[in-house]
Structure formats: C-alpha cells, structure tokens
Amino acid sequence: MQTKIYLDEESIPRTWYNIQADLPTPLDPPLHPATGRPVIPDDLAPIFPKELILQEMSQQRDIPVPDEVREILKLWRPAPLYRAHRLEKYLKTPAKIYYKYEGVSPAGSHKPNTAIPQAYYNMKEGIERIATETGAGQWGSALAFATNIFDLECTIYMVRSSYAHKPYRKSMMHVWGAECIPSPSTKTAAGRAVLEKDPETTGSLGIAISEAVEDAAINANTHYALGSVLNHVCLHQTVIGLEAREQLATVDSYPDVVIGSVGGGSNFAGIAFPFAGDILTGKAEGTEIIGVEPAACPTMTKGLYEYDYGDVAGLTPMLKMYTLGHEFVPPSLHSGGLRYHGDSPIVSRLVHDGIITPVSYFQNEVFAAAEVFARTEGIIVAPEAAHAVKGAIDVALECRKTGEEKTILFCNSGHGHFDMTAYDAYHAGEIIDYECPDDLIRESLSHLPKVR
C-alpha cells in the first residue's frame, strides 16, 4: 500500500494562487487607523517592500514564485502527502484520509513557506534588517531561518512569558543568527511604556507587535514582517494546497472535505484556497472546507464579521474580518498559534460567503485526537495541527456511521517536538476545557472601532 505521495522538485509551484482574482466581488479594503480611509500602497511602504504590497492588493490570479525562492523551497518542498492508512484502520472508517505534512521544513512548520519569500523581497529591495514579533516562536524561528538565508539581520520580539517558558524556539533563532528580545523591552517606546506601568508584566502578542512595528518605523533600512493574517502571507502558503491537489491527482483523487486549523489563517489558507478557488470558478462542487479553531478563542464561530484593528493598541489598519474584538484576550492555550482575536480577511470573507464551515473544539478532545494520531501514524503533531487532526477524525467517524467513502484532506502544519510540555500537561490532566463565555465576547465586541 502506498503511504506517501512525493512530487519531484520541478513540481514546486511556479506561481502562487491568488484567490482574490476569483472572489465574486473584491474584498472590503483595509482602512487607515487614523483616517478611516482605504489604505493605499504608500501607507504601507515604510514597513513592507513594494512587491509584497502589490501582492497584498493584487487581483492577478497567478503570481510568479521567483526562481531564487523556489531554489530555497527545495530544501524541504514539495512536502509529502500522506495517506493515513493506519489511522483509517483504527477508526474503522470507509473514508480515505490524506494529510499534507509541513513539519518537514527546517523550522518544523509551514511558516517558512512565507518567511522565505518575505525575506527575499526585502533583500531585493535593499532592506538590511527585519523586525517581527513572535508568540510561542514558530514564526520567529521561521523568519530567523529565512533572513539567515538571504543575509539579512533579524530582530524578534518574543512575548516574555514564552521567552522564559519556551526557550528552545529562541535557541533556534540564535543558531540561525537572529536576535531574540523578550517583550516588552526597553528598546522601544511602546515597550518602555508598558514596563513603567508594570515591570513584572508577562507581555502579550499585541505589545510585541507594537514593538516590532515601532522598531521597523524608526530604524533605517528596517522593515516589519507578519507571519499570518495578511493576503500576501496566505498567498505564499498556497503552495501547500497546490502541491496537495497535484499529489492527489497522481492517484486520480480529489478531496470531498478539506480541513485545516485556523489561528490567523495562513496554514488553513494554504491548504484550502486552491480548492475554494475550484468551487468559486465552478471547477468543483460539493467539496466541503472546514476551518477548525479552539473553543477558547472562537473567532469564526462566535465573532462578528466587522472591521477591527489587528492589534490591541489600534495602531494597525482596520481589516474586515471575523473578530472577537481587538481588546479580547484569550486564555493561555497550549495552541499558542491559535490565540488571535481576528482572522485572515480572505478566510473571513469565505466563511461569511458560506464557502468555509467553521467548527470549534475543546483542548482535551484535541489532544486526545493528537495522541490517537501519534499512536497510529507515528507523528507527534503541534497542538495547532492537532485541531485539524481532530476535525479529520470527526469527519471520518461520521463516514463510519453513514458508510460514505469520502476523501478527506487535512493540513498537518507542523511537528510538536517543541510542545512536549503540552502533552505532559494533557497526560497529567492539567488541561482545562475553557469555553469562552458569551458575555465576555459581547463586552469585547462592544469596543469595535466605528467605521464611517
């Protein structure tokens, strides 16, 4: 029985798929946080390279992947597509379960798929240094890997609590030559202001974003980089779904259900957009696309589709997206990558239009699914990826009931070798099934910005 489907390196996509070209009407534009007017390219020029700004707004369907970027992607791509024979057997399901495994990248997740082109375009524009933020460290380590490849300096503001408790992601950043600073820091006005009020603060992603953006704005030849949410990030991740579609075609297959976990939305966009595009253009019908999020941060399942800021302080452009309110602070979760109050505007739009179905799960059932996966397929997945595993298992069990032989495709976005404390906590019964109370969400949503 064939377990893995590989493609040769010539099959790494030569173009990214820009789903904006196939939306029935254009996305609502990002709005300037001060003026409330649509953002123009010049607004973003101080912190992003021109090429990424063009991609962010482009309506062109196929956007070329530069040869230099493809050469680097060859270090781990095309990523393998697995048929989960052993999981299917364990579940006694007639469904066929496939998963795309992104844990084979040097950083162990899907994040380098966008870190590499982002570093590349900055390098091409003569930028010498990139500043960014990171929570648990997946994005920070991926960008450190990418900036090292293109000889850029890199400064990463890492949420202080993660910096202290998850030291190994920081160690990776150091190996790849990046500077990693616990946030809040004394390096920025934003950081100093927070520290003055509360010297013992554990930090937050919102504060770290403010620090990185400030760093990029005030330092010469420095840009900012974001690891999720934005359109160009989702664009770069479409290599996941484009490869998977081609891999399935080699066995004359096409998914009935496509599943991914959703934090900011980038790995999900990567696996889902090529198939969502097939639906939008009438090339496929009946394919169900499921986005999985934690019940503790239920952006798509309990949030509103409204304009909101990307950060706590309200300094970023307002984006039309599913949001729990920019002041929403989700509880500490072992799936650090799924704690964002908002979601990718494109993912949000597709949820709003009914192309994507959102579901939410509690933490313990997600870890139980991850353990079933580790014991059948071998791979110990990251807690974020475990949400997609849980989603796939549930569809497969439904098929067992109905007898349907559905083809399920999900994105296994990364390995969990840096997340073993979360598995320990699960075994110790220390993981809490927190469901976000409705009144807390209502309160947070009452502070959405007014849009003219």
Next chain:
Amino acid sequence: MQTKIYLDEESIPRTWYNIQADLPTPLDPPLHPATGRPVIPDDLAPIFPKELILQEMSQQRDIPVPDEVREILKLWRPAPLYRAHRLEKYLKTPAKIYYKYEGVSPAGSHKPNTAIPQAYYNMKEGIERIATETGAGQWGSALAFATNIFDLECTIYMVRSSYAHKPYRKSMMHVWGAECIPSPSTKTAAGRAVLEKDPETTGSLGIAISEAVEDAAINANTHYALGSVLNHVCLHQTVIGLEAREQLATVDSYPDVVIGSVGGGSNFAGIAFPFAGDILTGKAEGTEIIGVEPAACPTMTKGLYEYDYGDVAGLTPMLKMYTLGHEFVPPSLHSGGLRYHGDSPIVSRLVHDGIITPVSYFQNEVFAAAEVFARTEGIIVAPEAAHAVKGAIDVALECRKTGEEKTILFCNSGHGHFDMTAYDAYHAGEIIDYECPDDLIRESLSHLPKVR
C-alpha cells in the same frame, strides 16, 4: 538544481545487507561472560527472540525484510538523499556533498530503523513486553514508537540525570504509551544495590543496562532490546546505505568518501556497510570510509581491539571490539549517543582491517560545523550527527586545496530539536574541549577481561 533525491516506496530495500557474508574470515565470536566459551543461541534465548539471534549470527548475505516491517518503514522511508549545494558553495569546494537525512522518522533519528523490526520479531514470538535502557533518550523514544505499533508493552530505564535534564524525550515515550523509569530504580536488584550505596547517584548507561537486562530475565514474556552495537542492529540499519546507493545511482554517481558518526556504530554501519561490502567483494575500489568519534571518548582512535564486556558490571557477553575498557567513564558530553566505551564488533573489525578510517574531533569544532550546516542547509542537526557533518566539511575543504571533485556521502542521523540546550551552551562558550588523557585510557585498559 536538484536538491533532494527521493525514491518511491517500492524502493525500500526488500533485504537487509549482512556484511558478515563478505568478511574474508568470520568475526571472532562473542564469549560467555561466565565460561569464556563462544556464546550459543540458547544463551541469548531468554532475552532475544529467535529470529534476531539467527540474524546476529547469520552468514547469509541478503536477509529478507518482512512485509509488515516494510509497511511501517513507509511511514518515513525511503529517507531523502540531499545534495548540499548551499554548503558546497559556502565552502567553495569542488567536492559534491550528499547526505542521507534520517531525521524524518517520527522519533527524529535513525533508531526506528531497528526498533521496528526488533519489536516486530518479539511480537511474532508472542512476547508481550520489552525492557530497554536509554541515555539521552533517542533509543528509548524510538523503541516506544515501535512497541506501540506492534501493541507491546515497553519499559525504559532512563539514566536519571537525563531523565531530569532532558524531559522531552521522556514525554515522547509517554505519548507512545511506554513506561519510562529513572535509573537506578527500586524495581530491580541492580538498581536497589546502587541506590543503597549512593541514593543521590545520577545513574549511568551501564547501570541502566543492568536494570533492563534483569527486568527482561525475571519477568514473564519480557525481552530485552538494544539500540546499537550488535550485529542485528547494524543489519537493520543498512537500509540507510542501500537506499543512498540507489539514490546516487539515479544521478550516475557513487561516493569517493562515506562518512558517519560512531557511538555504538549503528548509524555508521547503516550508511557504510553497503559500500564497505562493495570494497570487500571487489565491486568498488578507492572508496574511503570514515568513522567520526569524539576526542573525549576515542574508542577507535585510542582504544584496543580486544575482547571486552558490553557493560560496566561485566554481565554481558564479551565482544571482540575496539574498547577503552568497560570501566571507562567518558566525561559528560552533549553527544550523549557517542559516549560508549566500545563499538560494534563488525565496525571494529573493519577498522582493524583498514577498510574504515577513524578520526576524532573536539566538541567545539563539531558545533561550529553544525552551525555552518544549519545556516547553509537549514537543518539543525543532533550533536551526534554534527560529528559526521564536521567530517564531511573537512574532506570538502581538503578538496578545495587539492582541486579534487570528490563525491562525499554522509549520514545525517537526526535532527537536534531535543538538543537545543547544547547549542545554547556552545553559544555561551560553555562547551569544553576535553581530550581523554592517555594514562586514564591505559589504566582503564589494564582491566580488560582475561580471555582464555
């Protein structure tokens, strides 16, 4: 440019290569520790399944890989062969550097290549439980993965200092359902004896071996398993070199130099034996085979080729091998997998016969090589694998001097995602370049067992 060479799953070897068939004269036999007479299969039957004992002593060249084992190997094999274009460019070498990457296995190292067949043969023989020891945890986690696959119970005695300081390997064992006990423990007479003398002991691999062997000997339906040194372990690892040879053949290439790190010798045997066999049978000539070990535990470079025990207590059979003396205690090393006082008898024999050239390196130069590798090729390797990286870099730099366009093949035996503290120590300048003093080795070698 092609970076990775994949094979399809049909190319996973259908037979392991048993180099014993091609040795000009048979290996000196293992000797019983009590009688000094050659060990017979019945001596080993209480702790190993019959099939593994047959493999240990077999003179048959090609030994079939059971179909059930091949099916499981498909979860990660064939492992990719990489051409290290970016490293070559960085080194400005005319050499071609290829590496076989074993970090793609679920446990992140080459160890599952033998853990899977070992668990399989035990299962086939009706054994219900396996006991083993582990130092840093690579072997323990690999066996936990394998016993889980074949529904066996597994108890792992983990050296207490590692148990405390490297908790994440232990977490992996738990995810795969194994029991992990800090050694010395109160579960065995051997453990209790040590604890009585020194309740605060940090343990040692020698003690952990004694506990695991005792556990297997006294518990019903329990066998023992070893992750290196023995002939059957080296045999199972030959999938590495067999695949690599086939992968190189797809680009009409064959290595001039084959390199691996040597602890007990299993990953090295895996990459090297198929090529050493080509030399022994006259199919290849001029291929250099280099085994790399740490200067702090210089078994091949400073030890003697003599009979010695495999463990500290002298309870295991005596093996003819390069040894520093079974009482030799190497200093604490970040390459925990390379701290063994002896080496595989077959590897030792090939060193003795001049087929394999041993070299040793200091820790800091090894980590420097690993960092060059991480910054060029992306992969952060395990400290053990870093020794092979250093060996390959040195040959490539020599080629730069001589202008020779040698083809170098090395085994990248695993990723270093569980070893980031070692990289931190390297960056902090805390790694010590310990060279084992000659008088210490002489003293230890003066206690070799007398063989009649």
